[in-house]
Amino acid sequence: MTRTSAEHPRVAVSTVIFSLRAGDERPAVVLPLVRRTRDPHEGLWALPGGWLGESENLEAAASRTLAETTGLAPSYLEQLYAFGDVDRSPTRVVSIVYWALVREDVSGRLAPENVAWFDAASLPRLAFDHNQIVEYALWRLRNKVGYSRIAHGLLPAEFTLAELREVYEAILGRRLDPANFRRQVDSSGTLIPTTRFRTGNHRPARLYHYNQDVELAERGPLHR
Incomplete structure (x- = not known):
């Protein structure tokens, strides 16, 4: 045309x-x-x-x-x-x-x-x-998603570590090792554990929320 x-x-x-x-x-x-x-x-x-x-x-x-x-x-x-x-x-x-x-x-x-x-x-x-x-x-x-808190936009205000890992896995299209994921997320300082738990068919899982005072300055656990 x-x-x-x-x-x-x-x-x-x-x-x-x-x-x-x-x-x-x-x-x-x-x-x-x-x-x-x-x-x-x-x-x-x-x-x-x-x-x-x-x-x-x-x-x-x-x-x-x-x-x-x-x-x-x-x-x-x-x-x-x-x-x-x-x-x-x-x-x-x-x-x-x-x-x-x-x-x-x-x-x-x-x-x-x-x-x-x-x-x-x-x-x-x-x-x-x-x-x-x-x-x-x-x-x-x-x-x-590897260096920011972008996953928060797909999660409720409180979530389990398994739910957070599932968000990363869905976006990246691959499995992540649960133990390594937990260790690296825990050490990042970006999550705050609550006193509440998610109950269901498995053992209760602790709920977390994002630490609003922390911004990720380096690449997160997904690419390590």
Whole structure:
């Protein structure tokens, strides 16, 4: 398609929003997608998003479009990247993409029609360049979880060490040695044990919460 000089780029804001869903062996990383109801790419699934308002800042637009399309409010939101290849859309569109996290206890609240959850590891063909965008967002998530408290965005306020380890395993796609994980997390000083326990079929497991006064200054236990 030949574009004229009179055609000005439009700015859109999209969001890759990750959550966890219980699986047979470990939780799976999942994300909501929206089925397009008009051309281009009618019928294909796409990331939630919309146009940037004239008097709207980027983060506000990301939160607004996410709420309008999925009804979700993320626990973590960060700008990912700008995608602006000339031929990514029939008209000239630059997308400012955010990535976000929602906890599993709210990830089932998808009221709007044409919205569904998909396993991030086995996506269908998406509209535009959204497969590549999700792939890049997963790469960022896997790298960031190793040196930050990003896992907190997928956990409740209090959690067991096993639940924390499962978050890391789901994101990295591999098993972690429980004893080594416990030892390195305990020595990091980033968690505070509580006096409460999670009870169930196994022996009670102590609950922890993040130490809000500690920021990780070096790479965490996942990559050691």
